[in-house]
Amino acid sequence: MRVELLEAHRSGKLMLFVGAGVSANLGLPSWGQLIAQIAKELGYDPAVFATYGNYQTLAEFYKKKRGGLGELRSWMDREWHKPSTDIKASDIHRLITQGNFSRIYTTNYDRWLEIAHSEFGVKYDRIASVADMVAVRDGHRQIIKFHGDFAADESIVLDETSYYQRLNFDTPLDIKLRNDVLSNSVLFVGYSLTDFNIRLLFYRLTEMWGRSPLASVRPKSYVFTHRPNPAAEEVLRHWGIEMIVSEEDDPKKALTDFLQELVT
Known part of the structure; x- marks a missing residue:
């Protein structure tokens, strides 16, 4: 040290x-799981969707499609703060x-x-x-x-x-x-x-x-x-x-x- x-x-x-x-x-959850969730909410195949860009780009796409991050942020909050932790x-x-x-x-x-x-x-x-x-x-x-x-x-x-x-x-x-x-x-x-x-x-x-x-x-x-x-x-x-x-x-x-x- x-x-x-x-x-x-x-x-x-x-x-x-x-x-x-x-x-x-x-x-x-990993960033990969976050991308898969974005794909699911937007109706894309997760494996294909992951090739479209990094998580910032895909989150930007989500925000434009949904008018905000509200639903995704709520999912992240739930998944990142499970009572079992x-x-x-x-x-x-x-x-x-x-x-x-x-x-x-x-x-x-x-x-x-x-x-x-x-x-x-x-x-x-x-x-x-x-x-x-x-x-x-x-x-x-x-x-x-x-x-x-x-x-x-x-x-x-x-x-x-x-x-x-x-x-x-x-x-x-x-x-x-x-x-x-x-x-x-x-x-x-x-x-x-x-x-x-x-x-x-x-x-x-x-x-x-x-x-x-x-x-x-x-x-x-x-x-x-x-x-x-x-x-x-x-x-x-x-x-x-x-x-x-x-x-x-x-x-x-x-x-x-x-x-x-x-x-x-």
């Missing part, structure tokens, strides 16, 4: 960024709540991070809009829903249009992110390094620091993965992001072991 990473965590200067891989450990059995979520993280940003729509904080007795404030920002309380951990929340259709970043709008990086949440990364190290968990959207986020964060007069004292940022990727490692290193690779093949155990070492 990197000394600088441990020190940033110990001092409360480490910000966590949580991706879909963390929710996947709960057995939630036992959050207390998730060591990953338990360890996240126990961590000394100054902020938790997430690109996940589901509420399992919030539910875990409630179940494990950690006070938090959920932030998905400007109204949420003004209601934050001292002593409460901030959970920032960077790609929206199932509670509000308009906040969901799922279709192409919403992704393109998000890529402008000029919303109140983006301004908050810029302020937060200036004084905290960032640790990314649960992300695929081949995902264009997260790589763009890495690049944007690097740009933010490059424009800052404090660039020379930029806190280190890290991304955890269980798969070696020399190409990504080299690119991210030039962007000021250090890749931490586990020797454990199983992604769930790899992340659990890493968080265990970090927070205990």
Whole structure:
């Protein structure tokens, strides 16, 4: 474990960024299942429909056909929050709540991070809009829903249009992110390094620091993965992001072991 990473965590200067891989450990539906559901609702063969584009393109198609994401969002909310899911059995979520993280940003729509904080007795404030920002309380951990929340259709970043709008990086949440990364190290968990959207986020964060007069004292940022990727490692290193690779093949155990070492 990197000394600088441990020190940033110990001092409360480490910000966590949580991706879909963390929710996947709960057995939630995959993007493939989401595409199949879109196909079903629109009357297409799922196997054929999946060849028409990625999930953002197909969600955009759905939105144009149905006039909104309402029905699809409702299905996702139900499927992502089944009563049979036992959050207390998730060591990953338990360890996240126990961590000394100054902020938790997430690109996940589901509420399992919030539910875990409630179940494990950690006070938090959920932030998905400007109204949420003004209601934050001292002593409460901030959970920032960077790609929206199932509670509000308009906040969901799922279709192409919403992704393109998000890529402008000029919303109140983006301004908050810029302020937060200036004084905290960032640790990314649960992300695929081949995902264009997260790589763009890495690049944007690097740009933010490059424009800052404090660039020379930029806190280190890290991304955890269980798969070696020399190409990504080299690119991210030039962007000021250090890749931490586990020797454990199983992604769930790899992340659990890493968080265990970090927070205990």
